[in-house]
Amino acid sequence: MQTIQSALAKAAALLADSSDSAALDAEILLCRILDKDRSYLRAWPDRQLEPEHINHFWTLMQERQKGMPIAYITGNREFWSRDFHVTPDVLIPRPETELLVELSLKLIPSDQCVRIIDLGTGSGIIAVTLALECPHAKISATDLSLSALSIAQLNAHSHHVTHIDFYHSDWLTGIPDAKFNLVISNPPYIAEDDSHLQKGDIRFEPQTALRASRQGLNEIQIIADTARNHLEPGGHLLVEHGYNQQQQVQAIFKQFNYDNIQTYKDLSGQPRVTYGQWNYCSYNRRAALVVQDE
Structure with a gap:
């Protein structure tokens, strides 16, 4: 023995x-x-x-x-000091994604009834964590994968969270006509020809949750564009992206007329999350100026 x-x-x-x-x-x-x-x-x-x-x-x-990644073998991974179920149907939670939660908690008062939507929720780590930290918030979460939604719902149940509405949706297309104070997402942002997709744990993770066309920027552009129709005036958009995409993501946010655009670094010092604020009045003023110039 x-x-x-x-x-x-x-x-x-x-x-x-x-x-x-x-x-x-x-x-x-x-x-x-x-x-x-x-x-x-x-x-x-x-x-x-x-x-x-x-x-x-x-x-x-x-x-x-x-x-095979350890998280898939054991079926769990820690995030924000809590244990979450994971399977090969969802991405493995990573420490850098905690920056999304940290920034959200600075933007959203924990004692107010705000509306938050997590796009591409995957295992539900962001939605469930925000639900636990902001018990008065009304939270929605979407994913195109029914398998991923099942894992997210399981994690919500495991953490005794009942105030999340889950939607089978391609980003915001299947969401009822509603306005949110915060739109948050960790979307696919790796270029389709990136060699890292063939290395390490990432080989076993769902490729649709990792890869995006247009050098990894396509889904971020869709989110930035469509979020404008679902944000309250003064509402916030937070998107995780690659360490080398700061300039491109900021340009996308500017293209769609977000204000106060900033990029924040993760614990390793890499630019990881870009923020924009939707100011409908500011957008209307800019649109009016364009019409005048024409």
Whole structure:
């Protein structure tokens, strides 16, 4: 029989060529099987594993060796200090997306009944997190994937959130005629020919949630355009994008007459989220000037 220590050592060696975090991966998978935390592994390194645990462990290790992301193997990932269900039908939550939540909470008073819509909700991490942080908000969430919507609804149920309306919709096309104080989205923004799509965990994630035409900008342009018809005067638009797309995204926001355009950096210092404010009166003044010039 194998001990915890010997199993982890063998597993880390097995993953050395396929993972940059081999030892950590092995610990996470063994913790999953034993239903223990990592401190348990360190406290009991010489404890022998049961045969069924060993067999299950090596089955999961083989999946990881093939490149399957840890989050898909375990079925969960942490976001905003909460645990969320994930499957290959949705993107794996990433730390940089927490910037969207952070900025939203600065814009939206937690004690007011505001309307928020999360476009392309995926696993629902943004919508559910905002619902928990802003219990008075009226929140909507959309996705074109019915499978993704099922995961988002499961996460809402797991966190006892009941004030989210989920819509099967291509961005805003299937949304009832409503106005929002905040439109927020983490849309596909990777160029279709980007070599990163063939590397690492991203190979296993849903490509429709990653890739966009026009060098990754097509969906952002659609969102910026259509959001204007669903934003209250003075309403906010927040969109996550690639680290190298700041100038292009700001240009799109300017094209559609948003005000106070700013881009914010994530924890690694990369430009990650662009903000714009919809000012209907300002838009009308600009439109009037164009007519006068003609």
